[in-house]
Amino acid sequence: MVKKNLLLFIWVWLLISKTNYGQVKDSNNKSIVFYNVENLFDTIDDPDTFDEDYTLEGRYNYSNRDYQEKIDKTAKVLSEIGYSGSKNKPILIGLAEVENRGVLKDLIHSKKLQNIHYEIIHKDSPDLRGIDVALIYQPFSFSPVFYEFLELKLWNDLGERIYTRDILYVHGVLDTDEIHLFVNHWPSRRGGKIKSQPKRLKAAYLVNKKVNEILIENPVAKILILGDFNDDPFDPSINEVLSLNKTNGEKAEPIFFNPMGQMFKKGMNTLAYRDGINLFDQILVSKSLLKSSGLTDGYHFLRAGIYNPMYLIHNKGRFAGYPKRSFNRQKYSGGYSDHFPVFVELSK
Numbered sequence: 001m002v003k004k005n006l007l008l009f010i011w012v013w014l015l016i017s018k019t020n021y022g023q024v025k026d027s028n029n030k031s032i033v034f035y036n037v038e039n040l041f042d043t044i045d046d047p048d049t050f051d052e053d054y055t056l057e058g059r060y061n062y063s064n065r066d067y068q069e070k071i072d073k074t075a076k077v078l079s080e081i082g083y084s085g086s087k088n089k090p091i092l093i094g095l096a097e098v099e100n101r102g103v104l105k106d107l108i109h110s111k112k113l114q115n116i117h118y119e120i121i122h123k124d125s126p127d128l129r130g131i132d133v134a135l136i137y138q139p140f141s142f143s144p145v146f147y148e149f150l151e152l153k154l155w156n157d158l159g160e161r162i163y164t165r166d167i168l169y170v171h172g173v174l175d176t177d178e179i180h181l182f183v184n185h186w187p188s189r190r191g192g193k194i195k196s197q198p199k200r201l202k203a204a205y206l207v208n209k210k211v212n213e214i215l216i217e218n219p220v221a222k223i224l225i226l227g228d229f230n231d232d233p234f235d236p237s238i239n240e241v242l243s244l245n246k247t248n249g250e251k252a253e254p255i256f257f258n259p260m261g262q263m264f265k266k267g268m269n270t271l272a273y274r275d276g277i278n279l280f281d282q283i284l285v286s287k288s289l290l291k292s293s294g295l296t297d298g299y300h301f302l303r304a305g306i307y308n309p310m311y312l313i314h315n316k317g318r319f320a321g322y323p324k325r326s327f328n329r330q331k332y333s334g335g336y337s338d339h340f341p342v343f344v345e346l347s348k
Contacts, residue, residue: 028348029302030141030174031089032320034226034283035341036185037074037178038326039131040103049130051099059330066332071103073326073336075112081307082343089116090343091141091174094183094226097131098166100124107300121170123149126163129233133168133183142179144172150210152203162187167203169210174346180214181205184227186237198245200231204301215255220295223286225256230340232306237343243284244319252317256284259304260342270340271305278332281306281342289346299343299346308340 041054053059061065081090094334098104101122108118121144122134136143138171149166156162168183170346184207187199207225214221231237243256260282261269269277285292289301 002059020245024309027289029082029088030091030299031343032092032094032181032224032283032346033078033081033090033127033307033341033343034094034096034183034228034281035074035078035081036228036281036337036339037098038337038339039097039099040070040074040095040107041067041099041108041130042103045105046130046305047101049099050128051130054099060327062332066334067073069334070326070332071106072112073111075107076180077307077312077336077341078107079112079116081341082305082345087233089113089138091138092181093118093136094168095134095136096183096185096228096231099130099132104136108136111164120304121147121168123168125149125166126151127288128163130164131324133165135168135170135181135183137172142172142174144170146171148207152187152206154199154202155283162199164199165291167207171214177216179299180221180223182210182223182225182226183223184228184229186227186229186231188230197231197236200229200237201241203229204237207242210256219289220293221286222289222299223256224289224344226283226342228280229282232279233258233264233282238282255286255288257287257290258282258284259301263304263306263320268306268324268325270342271338272319279306281339283344285344299348302345302347304342305317306340306342312336312340 022316041051043055044064045052045055054062056063078093079089097211104120104122116138118136119139120136125132147170149168151166152164154162164187165185171182172179186203189196194246195259229238243258264279270279270281288295291300314323314324316319324339325338327336
């Protein structure tokens with residue numbers, strides 16, 4: 001166990017300065033981020049969801065002070081992602097595991113983010129735990145044209161409905177570029193990877209269906225698919241369905257590039273569990289965003305990265321090398337998240 005933890009720590013340590021592709025500093029570059037913020041809950045008991053653990057009387061003895069610390073630490077991370085490269089705060093941030101619009105308001109009005117004037121796209125999902133996806137954006141650079149929440153309908157072996165997170169689709173304009181984004185938090189691996197895999201495959205096909213609708217109207221649409229997929233880059237839901245845009249087994253030319261594929265091959269990770277590493281958090285970009293596409297107008301993909309500075313990582317003990325999570329065992333532990341955030345940078 002000690003040897004495995006040490007090896008994992010060494011892997012992460014080596015990634016600190018190498019995770020980002022390139023160090024191009026350009027104030028015209030735009031960062032797009034995804035972050036699973038690990039149960040960003042307020043302390044108010046919602047009678048319609050299972051959020052009792054995140055109250056003062058609940059499992060984690062979660063206080064208002066803890067909540068404010070969680071907000072401030074999340075804001076710190078978001079304020080720093082991509083800044084070393086572009087000197088800009090992220091333009092678009094996809095979030096997973098937020099409880100409601102109230103916590104998003106507290107987040108964007110926090111000390112580290114209040115001067116950026118982010119705006120919110122969010123809707124309460126049917127997830128029984130009450131966790132949702134959302135998008136926050138800088139309105140002076142990005143203007144939403146249309147958005148909708150795609151409902152992922154699942155059933156168990158008894159024919160009972162499984163309630164999970166919606167998938168957020170946003171169509172907007174980044175400066176003068178039309179951009180399409182999907183913010184995802186796919187079903188977990190509860191019950192085992194293989195048994196739960198059909199749920200994530202169904203989520204992938206739901207995204208594909210919307211992508212194909214977009215491509216019918218504009219074959220060179222600029223599309224980004226970001227999220228916590230609960231699958232790694234080479235699992236079927238990502239590699240065989242989403243990246244290749246396969247529908248019902250039909251062969252198709254790949255229209256997406258997944259920069260996290262090469263990162264995963266090199267041992268990079270966004271989370272760790274029982275001494276295994278995963279890269280569930282990914283951002284896929286349509287090939288129309290690559291320079292090689294031949295499209296010269298507007299933004300193109302410059303680089304991708306995993307944001308994992310030392311303060312986000314346990315550096316000793318049993319969990320050395322793991323993300324420094326907020327909740328551990330029976331208490332709020334004062335960390336940041338059990339996931340590292342990921343980002344892509346676009347340039348003109």
